[in-house]
Amino acid sequence: MNTLLEVSDLRTQFHTPEGNVFAVNGISFNINEGETLAVVGESGCGKSVTMMSILGLIPIPPGEIVSGAAVYRGRDLLKMSEHELQRVRGKEIAMVFQDPMTSLNPVLTVQRQITESLRTHMGMDAPIASRRALELLDLVGIPDAARRLNEYPHQFSGGMRQRVMIAMALACQPSLLIADEPTTALDVTIQAQIIELAMRMRDQLGMAMIWITHDLGVVAGLAERVIVMYAGFIVEEAGVDDLYDDPRHPYTLALLGALPRADRRRHQRLKSIPGAPPSLLVQPRGCPFAPRCELAADKCWAESPSLRPVGAGHRLACWFDVKEMAS
Amino acid sequence: MTQTVSKTSIEPVVRPAPLAPHELVGPIEPLVRVSALKKYFPMTRGLIFQRVTGQVRAVDGISFTILRGETLGLVGESGCGKTTAGRTMLGLYRPTSGSASVDGLDLQALHNSQLLHFRRKAQMIFQDPYASLNPRWTVNAIVGEPLRVHNLFKTERQRAERVKELLELVGLNARHVNRFPHEFSGGQRQRIGVARALASEPLFIVCDEPISALDVSIQAQVVNLLEDLQDRLGLTYLFIAHDLSMVRHICDRVAVMYLGLIVETSGRDELYESPLHPYTQALLSAVPIPDPKKDRARRRITLQGDVPSPLNPPSGCRFHTRCPIARSHCAEQVPELREVMSGHYVACHEVK
Numbered sequence: 001m002n003t004l005l006e007v008s009d010l011r012t013q014f015h016t017p018e019g020n021v022f023a024v025n026g027i028s029f030n031i032n033e034g035e036t037l038a039v040v041g042e043s044g045c046g047k048s049v050t051m052m053s054i055l056g057l058i059p060i061p062p063g064e065i066v067s068g069a070a071v072y073r074g075r076d077l078l079k080m081s082e083h084e085l086q087r088v089r090g091k092e093i094a095m096v097f098q099d100p101m102t103s104l105n106p107v108l109t110v111q112r113q114i115t116e117s118l119r120t121h122m123g124m125d126a127p128i129a130s131r132r133a134l135e136l137l138d139l140v141g142i143p144d145a146a147r148r149l150n151e152y153p154h155q156f157s158g159g160m161r162q163r164v165m166i167a168m169a170l171a172c173q174p175s176l177l178i179a180d181e182p183t184t185a186l187d188v189t190i191q192a193q194i195i196e197l198a199m200r201m202r203d204q205l206g207m208a209m210i211w212i213t214h215d216l217g218v219v220a221g222l223a224e225r226v227i228v229m230y231a232g233f234i235v236e237e238a239g240v241d242d243l244y245d246d247p248r249h250p251y252t253l254a255l256l257g258a259l260p261r262a263d264r265r266r267h268q269r270l271k272s273i274p275g276a277p278p279s280l281l282v283q284p285r286g287c288p289f290a291p292r293c294e295l296a297a298d299k300c301w302a303e304s305p306s307l308r309p310v311g312a313g314h315r316l317a318c319w320f321d322v323k324e325m326a327s
Numbered sequence: 328m329t330q331t332v333s334k335t336s337i338e339p340v341v342r343p344a345p346l347a348p349h350e351l352v353g354p355i356e357p358l359v360r361v362s363a364l365k366k367y368f369p370m371t372r373g374l375i376f377q378r379v380t381g382q383v384r385a386v387d388g389i390s391f392t393i394l395r396g397e398t399l400g401l402v403g404e405s406g407c408g409k410t411t412a413g414r415t416m417l418g419l420y421r422p423t424s425g426s427a428s429v430d431g432l433d434l435q436a437l438h439n440s441q442l443l444h445f446r447r448k449a450q451m452i453f454q455d456p457y458a459s460l461n462p463r464w465t466v467n468a469i470v471g472e473p474l475r476v477h478n479l480f481k482t483e484r485q486r487a488e489r490v491k492e493l494l495e496l497v498g499l500n501a502r503h504v505n506r507f508p509h510e511f512s513g514g515q516r517q518r519i520g521v522a523r524a525l526a527s528e529p530l531f532i533v534c535d536e537p538i539s540a541l542d543v544s545i546q547a548q549v550v551n552l553l554e555d556l557q558d559r560l561g562l563t564y565l566f567i568a569h570d571l572s573m574v575r576h577i578c579d580r581v582a583v584m585y586l587g588l589i590v591e592t593s594g595r596d597e598l599y600e601s602p603l604h605p606y607t608q609a610l611l612s613a614v615p616i617p618d619p620k621k622d623r624a625r626r627r628i629t630l631q632g633d634v635p636s637p638l639n640p641p642s643g644c645r646f647h648t649r650c651p652i653a654r655s656h657c658a659e660q661v662p663e664l665r666e667v668m669s670g671h672y673v674a675c676h677e678v679k
Contacts, residue, residue, distance in 0.1 A: 042542040042543060042544060043542055143632075157633045159633060160633070187404040187405055187569060188404075188569065188571065188610065188613040188614055188615075189404060189609060189610060189613045189629075189630050190404075190633070191613065191615075192612075192613035192627055192629055193629055193630075196627070196629060214542065214543060215543075215615060216543075216617045217572070217614070217615030217616060217617045217622075218615045219617075220615065220616060220617050220618055220619040220621075220622045221615065221616075221619065221622035221623055240619045241619050241620065244617065244618055244619050254544065255543060255544065256617060258543055258544055258546065258547035259543065259572070259617050260550075260572040260573045260575060260576035260577075261572055261575070261576075261616065261617070262571050262572040262575050262599060262611065262614040262616065263599075263616050263618070263621065265596055266575065266576055266595075269551055269554065270547035270550055270551055270576065271547065272544070272547035272548040272551050273544040273547070273548075274548075276512050276514060276515075276544075276545065277542070277544075
C-alpha cells in the first residue's frame with residue numbers, strides 16, 4: 001500500500017478578539033491509496049479545520065497554520081502556492097460538504113457548476129464537458145439527468161443536491177475524496193442511499209476517502225480505519241473492527257456507551273459523559289479529556305499523553321490502558 | 328418527590344403517582360387522545376387578491392392515545408408531518424378537523440381561559456435550543472414567564488424562588504438565573520427549555536426533536552434528565568424524533584408516520600424486532616448500527632427516490648410509489664390502520 005497523504009504535527013490556530021483558538025494541536029496521520037478513513041468527533045474537535053488546513057481553505061488571518069506538513073504524493077500541500085494548490089484541489093483532492101444548499105451556487109444551473117471544474121482542470125470544451133456532466137449525473141443516480149442538468153439547485157431535494165455535490169467532486173476523478181459530514185442534514189433513508197453511492201463510487205474509481213462525521217454508527221459500515229478526535233487532538237486510532245471491539249481510550253469508550261442501539265433491547269440507562277468539551281481558547285495543558293475522565297490522575301492534568309502504539313495499527317493517547325487495567 | 332417540587336405552589340397540582348411497569352398492565356385511562364386529526368396548510372398565490380391554489384396535507388387524519396406516564400415516539404422522515412402533528416395537538420396550529428384532548432380537556436371546544444388551563448397542562452420542548460430562547464431575556468425571565476402567564480404566584484419573590492427550584496431540578500446552577508442564553512452551552516440551553524416547560528407543572532410534554540441539535544456526549548445527559556423527570560413527576564411524553572436508535576431507547580410505544588399518516592404503531596421492541604409495514608422495514612434497515620461486523624452483514628432495503636409532495640400525495644396507499652412489494656390495488660385503495668396482533672397496528676394491504 002502506498003501512502004497517499006501524510007499529515008504530520010499539524011497545528012492550526014485562530015487569532016480572535018477573545019484570544020487564540022487552539023483548534024488543531026499537533027496531529028499526525030496518514031491515508032493510503034484507495035483506503036477509507038473515518039475521522040470521528042464532536043463539534044469543535046477540529047476535524048473540519050484539519051481538512052481545511054490541508055487544502056489551504058483556512059482564511060488567513062484570522063487563521064494560522066502554526067506548524068506541520070501535509071505531504072501528498074511527495075509534495076507538501078502546506079508549502080504550495082495558491083496557484084499550485086488550485087491545480088490539486090478539485091482535481092486530485094475533492095471535497096463534499098455538509099450542507100449542499102450553501103455549497104452550491106443558487107443562481108447557476110447544475111450543468112454550469114459541474115462543467116466548471118471539467119473545463120478548468122481537464123481543459124474540455126463546452127460540448128464535451130456537458131456530455132461528461134450528463135454521464136456524471138447518471139452515475140450518481142439522478143433520474144432524468146438530461147432535463148435536470150438545466151435546473152437550479154433549489155429545484156433539487158436535499159438528497160439529490162448531495163448527489164450533485166458528489167457528481168461535481170467526482171468530475172475530475174480525484175484520488176482522494178474528503179467528505180465532511182455529507183449526510184448529517186439528511187434523513188436516514190437518504191443517508192443510506194448516499195453512503196451506498198459513495199462506497200460504490202470508491203470501489204469503481206479506486207479512490208481513497210476521508211469521511212468526517214460525529215456519528216459512530218455511520219462509520220461502522222463504511223470505514224476501514226477510524227481516527228477519534230477530541231479538542232484538537234487525536235486520542236485514538238484503530239482499524240474499524242478493532243476500535244469497536246476493543247476501544248482503549250476513555251473518551252471512545254464513553255462515546256460508545258452514550259449511544260443508544262436500534263438493534264438491541266434496552267437494558268440500562270445511557271451512560272452520559274459529565275461536563276462539556278473544553279474551551280479551545282485555553283492553551284491545552286495535560287490531557288484534553290482529563291476534566292471529564294473517570295480515570296484522570298495527577299499526571300493527566302500535568303502532561304498531555306502522546307499517541308503510542310498499543311496493537312497492530314492501533315494507537316492511543318492515554319496514560320492508562322483500559323485493557324491492562326481490566327486484566 | 329412530587330411534593331417537594333410544587334411545595335411553593337399556591338395551588339398544588341395533584342400529580343399521578345409514578346407508574347411502575349407492573350401497574351401498566353391493568354386498564355388505564357389514556358391521558359392524551361388524538362382522533363382523526365387533520366392539519367392542512369393552504370397554498371396561496373397573489374399578493375393582494377390571494378387565491379388558494381392547493382392544500383399541503385401535512386397531517387391527514389391521525390388517531391392515537393397515550394397513557395399516563397407513557398412515552399410515545401413519533402417517527403418518520405422530514406416532511407412526514409410529525410412536528411405539525413405535535414404542534415396541532417397543543418393548539419399551536421388550529422386543526423383543520425379532528426380533535427385532540429389532554430386529561431379530558433378537548434382543545435377544539437376550549438376558549439380563552441380554558442385554553443390557558445389546557446396550555447398549563449400541556450407543554451412543549453423545542454428542537455433548537457438556540458432559536459427557542461429569547462436572547463435578550465435572562466434565564467429568570469424565560470423560565471418565569473409561564474409562572475407569570477398562569478399567575479401561579481402572588482409575588483415576584485415567590486416566582487424567583489420557584490425559578491431557582493426549577494433550575495436545580497433540571498441540573499443547572501440556581502445562581503445563574505441572571506445570565507443570558509448565550510452564556511450557556513447547547514446542552515445547558517436545552518435544560519433551560521426543559522425548565523420552562525416544567526414551570527407550569529404540566530402533565531404532558533411534547534418533546535420535538537429535543538436532542539437532535541446536541542452533540543452525542545450531551546444527548547445522553549438530556550435524555551437521562553427527561554427520564555428522571557418522568558419518573559419523579561409522572562410526566563407523559565410525546566417524543567418526536569428522527570433518530571430511531573434514541574426512540575427505541577426512550578419510548579414505550581412507537582408510531583411511524585409517512586406523508587401525514589400513521590402507517591404502523593406498536594410496542595417498542597415488537598416494532599424494532601418484527602416491523603410489518605414495508606416502510607418501517609426500510610426505515611429500520613437504514614439506521615446505522617455502531618457495530619462493524621453486524622452492519623456489514625445486514626441487508627439494507629434501499630428505498631428509491633424521495634418522499635412525494637404532501638401537496639398532491641399519491642392515490643391509494645401513499646407509500647405505493649416507493650414500496651418494494653406494491654401491487655396494483657395499492658394505488659387504488661387506501662389501507663386502513665388495523666390491529667394485526669395485540670397492540671400492533673399496521674396500514675398495509677399486503678400484511679396479512
